Amino acid sequence: MHRRGCGWRWQGCSQRAVRFLEPALLLLLHHGPAHGYTLLERLESFGLGRFDPTVVYRTLREMEERGWVASSWDREQTQGPPRRVYRLTPLGDEVLHFWVQDLEETRRMVEDFLQAYYQHVKEHPMEEGT
Amino acid sequence: MHRRGCGWRWQGCSQRAVRFLEPALLLLLHHGPAHGYTLLERLESFGLGRFDPTVVYRTLREMEERGWVASSWDREQTQGPPRRVYRLTPLGDEVLHFWVQDLEETRRMVEDFLQAYYQHVKEHPMEEGT
DNA sequence: CCACACTATGTGCAATTTGTCAATAGTCAA
DNA sequence: TTGACTATTGACAAATTGCACATAGTGTGG
Numbered sequence: 040m041h042r043r044g045c046g047w048r049w050q051g052c053s054q055r056a057v058r059f060l061e062p063a064l065l066l067l068l069h070h071g072p073a074h075g076y077t078l079l080e081r082l083e084s085f086g087l088g089r090f091d092p093t094v095v096y097r098t099l100r101e102m103e104e105r106g107w108v109a110s111s112w113d114r115e116q117t118q119g120p121p122r123r124v125y126r127l128t129p130l131g132d133e134v135l136h137f138w139v140q141d142l143e144e145t146r147r148m149v150e151d152f153l154q155a156y157y158q159h160v161k162e163h164p165m166e167e168g169t
Numbered sequence: 170m171h172r173r174g175c176g177w178r179w180q181g182c183s184q185r186a187v188r189f190l191e192p193a194l195l196l197l198l199h200h201g202p203a204h205g206y207t208l209l210e211r212l213e214s215f216g217l218g219r220f221d222p223t224v225v226y227r228t229l230r231e232m233e234e235r236g237w238v239a240s241s242w243d244r245e246q247t248q249g250p251p252r253r254v255y256r257l258t259p260l261g262d263e264v265l266h267f268w269v270q271d272l273e274e275t276r277r278m279v280e281d282f283l284q285a286y287y288q289h290v291k292e293h294p295m296e297e298g299t
Numbered sequence: 300c301c302a303c304a305c306t307a308t309g310t311g312c313a314a315t316t317t318g319t320c321a322a323t324a325g326t327c328a329a
Numbered sequence: 330t331t332g333a334c335t336a337t338t339g340a341c342a343a344a345t346t347g348c349a350c351a352t353a354g355t356g357t358g359g
Contacts, residue, residue, distance in 0.1 A: 059278065066286055070293075076307055086281055091347065096308060119306030120354040139286055142279050148189065149276045151216055156196055156269055163200075206336055221318070226337060249335030250325040 059087050060098055062138040065131055068108060072126035075099055099125055107131035189217050190228055192268035195261055198238060202256035205229055229255055237261035 060082075067073065067081050079095050102108045108131050110123045127135075190212075197203065197211050209225050232238045238261050240253045257265075 059282070062282065066282070066289070069286075069289060074307080079307095085285075086278055092307085093309080093348075094346070097346095100309090117306090118355055120308075120352085122307055135286075139283065142283055146276065146279045146283065148216055149272050149279065152189070152192065152196070153269065153272055153276065155215075156199075156265075159196070159199060204336080209336095222336085223319075223338080224317075227317095230338090248326060250323090250337075252336055 060090065060094070061102065062135065062142065063087060064095070064098060064102065065107065065127065065135040065138065068125060068127040068131065069135060072124050074113060074122040074124050076122065078125070102131070105130075107134050189215075190220065190225070191232065192265065192272065193217055194225070194228060194232065195237065195257065195265040195268065198255060198257040198261065199265060202254050204243060204252040204254050206252065208255070232261070235260075237264050 063082055063085055064078060067078050067085075073081075075092075075096050078099070079090060079092055082090055082095070099108065099110075103110055103125070106128060108125045109128050110125045113122045113124045193212055193215055194208060197208055197215075203211075205222075205226050208229070209220060209222055212220055212225070229238065229240075233240055233255070236258060238255045239258050240255045243252045243254045
C-alpha cells in the first residue's frame with residue numbers, strides 16, 4: 040500500500056493538511072497562459088506533490104466554470120492532439136488575491152499551532168491522561 | 170448564506186486550505202484529559218474557526234477507533250448528562266508528533282507559495298493571458 | 300500500413316469525507 | 330411539566346477525491 044492519493048492515512052492519519060491545488064494553478068497562470076499538461080508538470084516544481092492528471096484537468100474546468108480562468112484551443116499543434124490553453128481572467132486574479140490572504144491567515148494559524156506545541160512539550164514532556 | 174461548514178465557497182472559492190481539527194484535538198488533549206464539549210469550546214480559543222459539535226464528536230470517536238485517544242465516562246456529574254472524557258494515548262502522542270512534522274512541511278510550503286506570489290507580482294503587476 | 304509509445308484531455312463511478320438535521324438524555328429553574 | 334441548557338449520537342445527503350478507463354492526434358520502427 041504505497042501511499043499515493045489523499046484519502047489515505049499512514050496508520051490512519053491523514054497525510055497532508057493543505058489543499059494547494061487551486062491557488063497553485065492560479066499562481067502558475069498568473070505567470071502567463073499555459074495548457075493543462077504543462078501546468079501538471081510545473082506543479083511538481085512547486086514542491087507540492089505529484090498530482091493525478093485527471094484531478095488537475097477537472098480542477099481547471101471547474102475553475103473555468105467559475106470564471107477564474109478562460110480557455111481556448113491551441114491551433115499550432117506541436118505534438119499530440121489539440122490542447123486547451125488556459126489563461127487567468129481578472130476575476131481569477133482577484134480570487135488569487137483572496138487565496139493569498141487566506142494563506143497568510145493559514146500561515147499564522149500553523150505558526151501559532153506549532154508554537155503552542157513546542158511551548159507545551161517543553162514544559163510538560165509527557166502528561167497524558169494518566 | 171453565512172459561511173459555515175466547509176464545502177462552501179465565497180464566490181465559489183474554497184474557504185480554508187488547512188485541515189486543523191485532528192492535530193488541534195490531539196494537542197489540546199496533550200494538555201490533559203477533557204470531554205468533547207470542552208474541547209469544542211477550546212478549539213475556538215485556538216484561533217481556528219467555529220466547529221460543528223457533531224463533527225468534533227465524530228472526529229473524537231474516529232480517533233478513538235484508531236487508538237489515538239481513549240475515553241471513559243465521567244461519573245461526577247456536574248451539569249447535564251454523563252460525559253465522555255477523552256485522554257491521549259501513547260500512540261496519539263506519536264501521531265501528534267507526526268502531525269507536527271507535517272505542519273512544519275506545510276509551513277514551508279505556504280511560505281514558499283507566498284514568497285513566489287509576492288516576488289512575481291512585484292515583477293509583473295498584471296500579466297494575464299491577454 | 301500497423302502496432303506502439305507518447306502527448307493531451309475527458310468520462311464515469313466508487314469510496315471517502317463532510318455538513319446538517321434531528322434524536323436522545325440528564326439537570327435545573329420557573 | 331415545560332422549557333433551556335449541557336452533552337453526545339445516528340442517519341442521511343452533499344461534496345470531494347482517487348482511479349480505472351476512454352478518446353484522440355502525432356511520430357517511430359518493423
